[in-house]
Amino acid sequence: MSKISEKIAILIRARYPLVYLETYEETRAISILEKVAKEQGKKIAVWSVTAGLTTLDGTPIGENTQDPVGVLKAIQENEEQMVVVLKDLHKFLPEQDVMVYRKLRDLYDSLKATSKTIFILSPIVKIPIELSKSITVLTLPLPEKDELESVLQSIMDGLEEVGKTGEEKAQKAFERIKEQLVHNGTKDLILRAGQGLTLNEFEDVVTKSLVQTREIDVSIIISEKEQIIKKSGSLEFYSLEKMSEMTDVGGLKALKLWIQKRKQAYSPKAIAYGLKAPKGFLAIGFPGTGKSLIAKAAAKYMQMPLIRLDMSEIASKWYGETTNKIKQALNLAEAISPCVFWWDEIEKMFSGTHEETMRAISTILTWMQELDKPVFIIATCNEPQGLNPALMRAGRFDEVFYIDLPNQTEREEIFRIHIQKVKRNPDDFQIPEFASITNEYSGAEIETCVQDALNNAFFEDTEITSDHIVKSIKSTVPLSKKREDDLKKLREWGKTNAVSANEDEPAEKKKKMSRKIDLS
Numbered sequence: 001m002s003k004i005s006e007k008i009a010i011l012i013r014a015r016y017p018l019v020y021l022e023t024y025e026e027t028r029a030i031s032i033l034e035k036v037a038k039e040q041g042k043k044i045a046v047w048s049v050t051a052g053l054t055t056l057d058g059t060p061i062g063e064n065t066q067d068p069v070g071v072l073k074a075i076q077e078n079e080e081q082m083v084v085v086l087k088d089l090h091k092f093l094p095e096q097d098v099m100v101y102r103k104l105r106d107l108y109d110s111l112k113a114t115s116k117t118i119f120i121l122s123p124i125v126k127i128p129i130e131l132s133k134s135i136t137v138l139t140l141p142l143p144e145k146d147e148l149e150s151v152l153q154s155i156m157d158g159l160e161e162v163g164k165t166g167e168e169k170a171q172k173a174f175e176r177i178k179e180q181l182v183h184n185g186t187k188d189l190i191l192r193a194g195q196g197l198t199l200n201e202f203e204d205v206v207t208k209s210l211v212q213t214r215e216i217d218v219s220i221i222i223s224e225k226e227q228i229i230k231k232s233g234s235l236e237f238y239s240l241e242k243m244s245e246m247t248d249v250g251g252l253k254a255l256k257l258w259i260q261k262r263k264q265a266y267s268p269k270a271i272a273y274g275l276k277a278p279k280g281f282l283a284i285g286f287p288g289t290g291k292s293l294i295a296k297a298a299a300k301y302m303q304m305p306l307i308r309l310d311m312s313e314i315a316s317k318w319y320g321e322t323t324n325k326i327k328q329a330l331n332l333a334e335a336i337s338p339c340v341f342w343w344d345e346i347e348k349m350f351s352g353t354h355e356e357t358m359r360a361i362s363t364i365l366t367w368m369q370e371l372d373k374p375v376f377i378i379a380t381c382n383e384p385q386g387l388n389p390a391l392m393r394a395g396r397f398d399e400v401f402y403i404d405l406p407n408q409t410e411r412e413e414i415f416r417i418h419i420q421k422v423k424r425n426p427d428d429f430q431i432p433e434f435a436s437i438t439n440e441y442s443g444a445e446i447e448t449c450v451q452d453a454l455n456n457a458f459f460e461d462t463e464i465t466s467d468h469i470v471k472s473i474k475s476t477v478p479l480s481k482k483r484e485d486d487l488k489k490l491r492e493w494g495k496t497n498a499v500s501a502n503e504d505e506p507a508e509k510k511k512k513m514s515r516k517i518d519l520s
């Protein structure tokens with residue numbers, strides 16, 4: 001039994017009268033509820049505004065049940081042990097329909113004494129305050145692998161059926177795909193690619209791939225998934241091909257070493273030894289110091305898909321819906337796990353004090369606390385001063401890193417990387433000199449200098465030389481000069497509250513916040 005089925009079974013057995021089940025997947029939710037109800041020897045009834053209250057095969061139960069108050073009355077009067085699913089009731093709740101409220105509150109008391117549980121299905125949670133103490137809220141997680149597998153199986157059964165009717169192409173496709181699925185773990189790859197999709201979405205993308213290529217193409221599923229995730233708002237899905245390599249990151253030795261160690265914690269040997277799955281890290285640093293880059297490289301290094309949640313966008317673009325969007329994102333990360341979950345620009349969410357923001361923050365913190373799936377969180381931020389202290393509390397992240405502007409050795413490495421990226425040999429350039437005149441330049445600024453120099457050389461119709469790069473460096477005013485005060489404050493903050501990501505030696509927990517006890 002899946003975890004969610006267990007939770008539902010407990011609520012029914014414990015006679016919880018009203019449960020709000022948050023989901024976009026009505027059919028799947030009903031089929032889960034049907035199974036659980038059956039196991040407990042209960043009938044299941046479903047209500048919608050159009051059909052009224054009926055059994056699953058459409059036989060009406062009670063009279064005048066299309067009306068929301070009518071259905072609640074019918075439930076109250078019915079004496080059978082039932083699980084009742086209300087599909088459209090949430091539409092009547094936010095409208096302050098006094099009759100619906102009253103009826104629900106009355107039901108709450110009377111149903112406790114009976115063996116009935118009402119499940120209100122809805123894609124978003126909107127419960128009037130008066131009812132909030134009477135309703136239990138559950139979120140239906142996205143489908144697990146075995147549920148996706150049964151969709152795959154039913155698609156295969158469909159193909160086989162068509163094949164049997166003499167449709168030669170379908171017969172051939174069936175034979176080929178059957179063959180494909182048993183080889184080289186392809187089936188597993190398909191199911192993993194489908195994680196994070198609803199059952200309908202998964203069925204659609206697999207069918208699309210079949211129509212387009214006559215086979216089940218994992219890359220089509222992944223690219224469709226990218227689109228679907230993007231549409232859901234402020235989320236971006238990176239498959240392994242879209243990420244960076246650790247070798248693309250110059251410097252940041254301590255942080256890299258730390259990531260290497262954490263990766264080992266995912267090995268079967270480490271798990272058997274008793275190591276817990278890492279929670280992830282928070283990286284603070286000045287703009288352009290490679291925070292985004294290291295997030296993309298860490299995910300690739302760990303061989304996990306990466307989901308980026310744009311905290312700034314979610315707080316502004318989805319204002320009014322922030323908590324719902326956050327919940328969807330957290331749900332998705334769990335479904336895709338093991339994965340790296342990158343929260344970009346967290347200060348845009350975690351510095352607010354508005355009621356809506358506070359609700360979103362508390363949703364995230366509770367989720368972090370209860371998380372038992374391998375989701376590795378990388379949070380990035382360049383203004384930590386106003387961050388909600390709850391986020392910094394011990395136990396939330398495994399480590400907090402401060403990424404400083406690169407030192408001389410690091411700058412040399414970064415120049416080498418970017419010169420190599422433009423397909424030139426770094427040994428042909430005066431790299432130590434570049435590094436010595438770029439004190440307080442960020443990695444991003446170094447990259448821009450190389451790019452500018454390349455452009456200039458091209459327009460001069462000549463090959464790029466060290467002179468071009470020196471010229472570009474000299475014409476660049478680094479952000480550290482323009483925002484000197486900000487950088488100073490950030491550095492001070494980093495020294496007291498975080499571990500250095502730049503040092504050659506492994507990060508030590510030498511500068512953690514200590515509790516100040518006043519004994520005077």
Ligand SMILES: Nc1ncnc2c1ncn2[C@@H]1O[C@H](COP(=O)(O)OP(=O)(O)OP(=O)(O)O)[C@@H](O)[C@H]1O
Pocket residue numbers: 248249250251252285286287288289290291292293294381382414417442443444445447
């Ligand atoms: N340490 C580095 N090594 C190599 N390249 C770097 C490094 N730091 C930055 N860069 C280059 O600069 C680009 C921009 O850096 P990145 O987006 O990672 O900075 P950031 O710290 O996330 O900045 P912001 O705070 O503005 O989001 C990278 O894609 C990379 O090309």
Ligand SMILES: [Mg+2]
Pocket residue numbers: 291292293344380
């Ligand atoms: Mg960034």
